[in-house]
Amino acid sequence: MIHPTDSIARIAARAGLTPEDVANAESRLSALGLLRPSPSGGRVAISPESAADALLAPVEQEIMERRIAMAATRARLHALSGDYLEARSLRSVKSSIEIVEGLDNIRAVIEDLGRTCAKSLDSLVPGGAQPDASLRAAVAVDMELLSRGIRMRSLFQHAARSHRATAVYAATLAGAGGQVRSTSVLPTRMLIYDNCAVLPIDPLETGAGVAIVRDPAVLTFLKQLFEHYWDRALDFADDGQKAGREPTGVEREVLLLMATGKKDEAIAHQMGMSPRSVSRIVARLMERLEAESRFQAGVRAAQSGWLS
Structure with missing residues (x-):
């Protein structure tokens, strides 16, 4: 039986530990609130429940105060909702x-x-x-x-x-x-x-x-x-190209712009494509129209009804 007033050396001898081990254990237990000074001298053991209440009470109090502050702030912000909606409506009316x-x-x-x-x-x-x-x-x-x-x-x-x-x-x-x-x-x-x-x-x-x-x-x-x-x-899921000789989708749009006299660079800029991609499409169109120039391609496209 260990008495509250027993020295570290006596506790160590009874428990089969070194004095250093006993001193370290007492330090850890004291930090957790599981050992407290006894009125009659020495230390007395405290139940884990009581130690938890004493150790965590300040933390719980701080959490409660923060929650109250958060609730008050939220209430103040929500109280401004009507003013915000009114300001938005006035802004819409005054500045279209x-x-x-x-x-x-x-x-x-x-x-x-x-x-x-x-x-x-x-x-x-x-x-x-x-x-x-x-x-x-x-x-x-x-x-x-x-x-x-x-x-x-x-x-x-x-x-x-x-x-x-x-x-x-x-x-x-x-x-x-x-x-x-x-x-x-x-x-x-x-x-x-x-x-x-x-x-x-x-x-x-x-x-x-x-x-x-x-x-x-x-x-x-x-x-x-x-x-x-x-x-x-x-x-967007369609490929934009249909079967048949008449161009559709991207090819048709390139052909229409080409017929207005626009160069490949201008067509690429307007359609958000690279000039190289436009040049390939123009080359395919001229090949299908068997045209030797862009002007001839435009004429033959019009004759075929592709520009209507």
Whole structure:
């Protein structure tokens, strides 16, 4: 039997341990609150339950205080919801076209439009291959919108079909209920959330800022513009080429632009393709038309009814 006033040497002798082992054990037990000084001298053992109450009480008190502070902060923020909605409505009335600059500000506005979107999101995505990082960031946002029942229509250019990451992204959207098409030429990048459109200030400089358009007349025009290109586009999963001699899809669009006198570089820029790809298509068309010049190819294409 060990007495509270027993010395370390006596405890060590009784337990068959070294004095160092006993001293280390006492130190650890004291740190856990399992040993406390006895009023009569020495140390007394404390039950693990009592030690836990004494040791964790300050921590639990701090957690409780933090929860109370969090609840108070949340209540103060929620109380401002009415003011925020009123400010948004006033901003929409007073400024039908708003300019937003700075990437962080643009991201914040687009995130806000996504959170408040209730019905539809239509997108024009010009260019060929889209940046992989942008595609990865867009997937989670788009899946959340689709899970809420938002109708999503995304329109790419045909050149995007040859980019694997963009094709996988399009297939992911389609598999989740989104609609994805492609066309040869798109005028600009554009997002239309319900009754609000986002347009780049400078289509060639993505960091220049965006215009948030809420004007009903302008918005109606932009929606009609989207429908114009959407109705003439192909499903992204289609290869864009049909059997037969008459060109379709990308070949037909290249032929139409070639017939207007545009050079390969201009066609490539307008369609979001590389000049080399356009040159190969032009070469195939001239071979099928048995033409020795671009002018002759245009004449024979018109005679065949390919330009109608």
